[in-house]
Structures are given as structure tokens and as C-alpha cells.
Amino acid sequence: MIKSWGGRMKPLISILSTSRWFRWLLMLGILMVPQLVEAQWRATVGAQTEDKGVQALAFLPNEIWIHSGDSVTWTFETDEPHTVTFLTSGQTRLAYQIGCPGFSPDGSATFDGSTCLSTAPLTKGQTFTVTFTSVGNFKLVCLVHANMTGVVHVLSPSGPVPHDQDFYDDQAADMRQRLLSGMHHEGDPEAHDHDLDRSPSSENQVIAGDSKILGTAGGSSTVALARFMQPNIVIHAGETVEWSNVGPVASHTVTFGVEPSNAMSPSASVTVDADGARHAVITSTTDSVNSGYISPSPQERVGLAQSPLGVTRFRATFTKAGTYPYICTLHDNLGMTGTVIVLP
Numbered sequence: 001m002i003k004s005w006g007g008r009m010k011p012l013i014s015i016l017s018t019s020r021w022f023r024w025l026l027m028l029g030i031l032m033v034p035q036l037v038e039a040q041w042r043a044t045v046g047a048q049t050e051d052k053g054v055q056a057l058a059f060l061p062n063e064i065w066i067h068s069g070d071s072v073t074w075t076f077e078t079d080e081p082h083t084v085t086f087l088t089s090g091q092t093r094l095a096y097q098i099g100c101p102g103f104s105p106d107g108s109a110t111f112d113g114s115t116c117l118s119t120a121p122l123t124k125g126q127t128f129t130v131t132f133t134s135v136g137n138f139k140l141v142c143l144v145h146a147n148m149t150g151v152v153h154v155l156s157p158s159g160p161v162p163h164d165q166d167f168y169d170d171q172a173a174d175m176r177q178r179l180l181s182g183m184h185h186e187g188d189p190e191a192h193d194h195d196l197d198r199s200p201s202s203e204n205q206v207i208a209g210d211s212k213i214l215g216t217a218g219g220s221s222t223v224a225l226a227r228f229m230q231p232n233i234v235i236h237a238g239e240t241v242e243w244s245n246v247g248p249v250a251s252h253t254v255t256f257g258v259e260p261s262n263a264m265s266p267s268a269s270v271t272v273d274a275d276g277a278r279h280a281v282i283t284s285t286t287d288s289v290n291s292g293y294i295s296p297s298p299q300e301r302v303g304l305a306q307s308p309l310g311v312t313r314f315r316a317t318f319t320k321a322g323t324y325p326y327i328c329t330l331h332d333n334l335g336m337t338g339t340v341i342v343l344p
Helices: 012-032 165-180
Strands: 040-048 054-060 063-067 071-076 108-111 127-132 136-141 149-155 205-216 219-229 232-236 240-244 278-282 313-318 322-327 337-343
Touching: 040 063, 040 165, 054 165, 165 205, 165 219, 313 337
Parallel strands: 040 071, 063 149, 108 127, 205 240, 232 337, 278 313
Antiparallel strands: 040 054, 054 219, 071 127, 136 149, 149 219, 205 219, 240 313, 322 337
16 A cells, blocks of 8 residues: 555556546547637738739639638739739728728738728839737728629628638639630730630731639639730831720830830820720830820619719821831830831
């Protein structure tokens, strides 16, 4: 018999058995209690092909469930700028240069739905983290691109979330692949889109970009082709070239010479044809001419005034022989450039 200060000491095997049961019950209790630890989630903004010609204007994924107190870090993956923006319910959307208004000053912020929050336009390699402090369903938008939306569902910590980070990583990869494969990225009008006739209807026509809108239950995304199709064109002096933006979303410019400080507006020398297309006469290889934005009309919405027609075409008549390089001022950094060679 083993003596102890209070009498008999319990056998060691009994002590160890009790300890194991205690640890097992503790672990079981942890598993049964809802997760109260604040989590850090990851998502990405945008995607692009290697040559930057095809841009996925999308939040990847564009729908995520988290707990209040959790944070989401968005990583920007493209040379095309985007914002991460949460507006308040019913708030008027402002231009991306203005923000919501204003911008969050650093790489992180908190959001409870009472005031808007927006990053400045950010590009590849930058990140932004938002901590959500209130329960609710919050719409996510990019102020640069109208058809780029998503949603963050913020739930009470007392209940579970339906998915883990691996699920969102897989979903983002799948969305990225589907979006980037939805457009031909070499600027070849024959291979670009077999479902729609996007090839120029005459030798003197150039398609200035294309785009498609795709949707999920969480929001909308756009895949955009940032290329001139048939970018290098040969004509004779006195002939006219026509550029057409055939996509439903993205804006582009046709710009010769010095890039203007305000690319949205056309050069003073640009006139308007009877069918609404803009038109310029270029008389020298040193001329600086900007089409202004050639853009589709905004989508119609019930309860709002009808949108005006967009300006989707630009024409230029060349009077002298020479080589005339041009760019899209919005997307030349992505490789959206071309040349008009004018023969006598």
C-alpha cells in the first residue's frame, strides 16, 4: 500500500485514464462550440492573359461568406486598374477618380455598412484588407468597371459559414479560366469569337476591342479584349478608316500623336457625321488627333430616363502618304496599339 498525505494515493493508471478522458471531452467541446476566432480570408481582383490582351474584369470569387469580425484581403492581379468599393444602400455611384467620395488612405480599413469605403484604383501586386464589423449582405463593386460586382455575406459568429478558403480558391481558379478562355487573345478576328461575327466587314475597318458580360448568383463579371483587330492597315491617300467598338461595356480611344491630358473628350478638329460617328481629317504624320472615348450606351434600367446613344465609331480620312501609329490611351499599357500605312 502506498501512503499519501491524505491517506491512500490513487493508482497511476487511474490518474492517466482520467486525464485522457478530460482531454477528449475538452477537444469535443471545442469542436461543438461555434468558431469565435476572427478569420482572415483571401480573394483576388482581376485576371489577365500573359500578353495582357484579355482582361477578366472580375472579383475572384465574387461571392463569399464570412463571420463579423473577419477580414478579407483582396490581391490585385492585373495591369488594368480596379477598385474594391462598398457603397451604402441607395448611394449614387460616382466616377472612379472621385471615389465614394474619397479613398481609404492605406492598405486596410473597417466596414460596417454605415459609410462607404473605396480604394483608389490599384494594379498588379497591390493588396487591400477590409475588416467587417457588422452582420449584413454587402454589395462589392469596382468603380472603374460598371459590370464588375460581387457580394460579401457577413454572418453572426454564432453560426457556421458554408465554405472554407480552399473552396474559394478553387472557385476563383475556375472563374479565372472560364473568363480568360472566353476571348481569343491574339487579336485574330477569325479565331476570336465563333459565336458572333466580329470580323471587319471591309478592308478599311478596324474593330476597337470587344467584351462580354457573364453572371453568377453573386454578381457580374466582364471579359474584355484590349486589342485592335486588324491593327495594322494599309490604305491609299484620300481613303478613310473606320474603328468600331463592338463590345457592350469597355471604352476605348483611337489616338494619333501626342496623348491628350483629357482623353475622354475628342480633339477640337473632330467632327460628327450624320450617323453619329466621329470623324477627323489627318493631313500630316505629325498631327495629334484623339477620338475621345468610343463607348457603348449604358444598360437601360426601369425607373430611369432612357440612356443616350453611345458613340461607338470613329473615322479618320488620311490625305497624305506616310506611317501613322496610334494607340488606345486607356489600354496602350496592355498592348492596344496599331498603325495606318498610307500609300500615295
